Ligand SMILES: Nc1ncnc2c1ncn2[C@@H]1O[C@H](COP(=O)(O)OP(=O)(O)OP(=O)(O)O)[C@@H](O)[C@H]1O
């Protein structure tokens with residue numbers, strides 16, 4: 001496995017306070033974010049991973065549950081067991097979308113009655129659970145909160161599984177755009193109590209805005225929408241500066257975007273697009289983790305022929321099997337005079353063939369991964385390091401699994 005970029009990824013994590021792991025669905029964002037936070041803690045930092053929907057067992061081992069939104073400290077003994085006495089700490093927090101919206105309301109709407117009106121509102125339910133970009137927005141909002149708390153010197157952010165990680169970058173502005181002052185103003189007007197149809201014919205702009213809201217939320221009950229916006233007036237007053245603050249945070253020099261990708265054609269196409277878009281927007285892409293690469297297994301000098309691979313496999317199989325178990329009894333009687341290894345070799349021939357075929361396919365895949373990763377690397381700006389992380393062949397669902405990734409991400413600097 002190529003070691004290029006390893007020091008740089010360690011440097012990248014060392015040199016930033018916020019690391020955002022972005023990338024398309026299923027590539028390993030959650031795993032990478034958790035393993036980076038763990039490494040930071042082992043290095044003596046007060047680290048937290050803001051994670052989104054981790055696999056159940058990983059969530060359990062980090063100590064975070066499905067309902068939460070509060071940082072949970074991973075026991076220090078875990079860090080000690082991993083051999084660290086650097087005095088760091090690790091916390092995890094799982095983003096609970098609905099909970100985050102509720103919290104936002106709790107914080108910004110002090111009046112108990114108004115609060116209830118919002119929380120029980122059907123439009124609010126839709127907005128907080130299914131509004132496109134709502135989860136991304138909340139991740140950024142929570143990042144702002146964690147940052148403001150001053151408790152962490154390394155915040156690693158996992159991002160939601162979106163088609164394009166750009167959704168994450170743009171979520172704050174998109175939400176702001178949706179909640180455009182003009183719309184809010186229309187809805188909070190006291191005279192605003194007519195039905196949809198009356199309104200539509202009243203004014204084309206209003207018709208357009210209503211349409212936009214229907215599209216985005218699927219809610220067509222005007223009373224809910226109106227009531228929601230009047231109750232939320234206070235919250236929206238403060239919205240714009242807050243969105244600007246978190247947007248600023250994403251562009252701050254202490255924030256690094258780490259692209260997580262995989263060596264598949266389709267994933268790399270998406271990654272290419274993302275890199276281009278990020279650069280066009282001046283977003284700080286600082287490194288790439290090429291995850292789940294099939295490592296190329298060395299077979300000595302040059303390419304081995306299929307026959308030589310099969311012979312090697314057959315030889316290994318013969319070694320693995322005790323001579324007595326190698327062949328069925330009837331055959332053993334017939335071949336009693338032949339040397340034991342020759343008999344087992346004959347019995348194992350079809351298996352050796354299949355295993356050798358398998359190996360050849362695997363090698364071809366590994367070569368493909370290597371070539372595609374290299375081409376992708378060539379397209380990156382010189383200053384952006386790329387690190388290859390192998391496919392570990394089994395799921396990573398606990399802290400021990402996360403530790404296994406450190407040598408690949410951070411070379412010998414772990415712990
Ligand atoms: N290097 C690796 N080797 C083996 N398994 C891995 C590796 N990296 C990630 N995985 C496994 O791949 C699966 C997907 O990883 P993960 O959940 O981190 O991806 P994700 O990008 O967060 O997905 P989503 O977009 O759905 O949130 C998990 O089961 C994880 O254990």
Ligand SMILES: [Mg+2]
Pocket residue numbers: 029030031052053054158159161
């Ligand atoms: Mg994930």
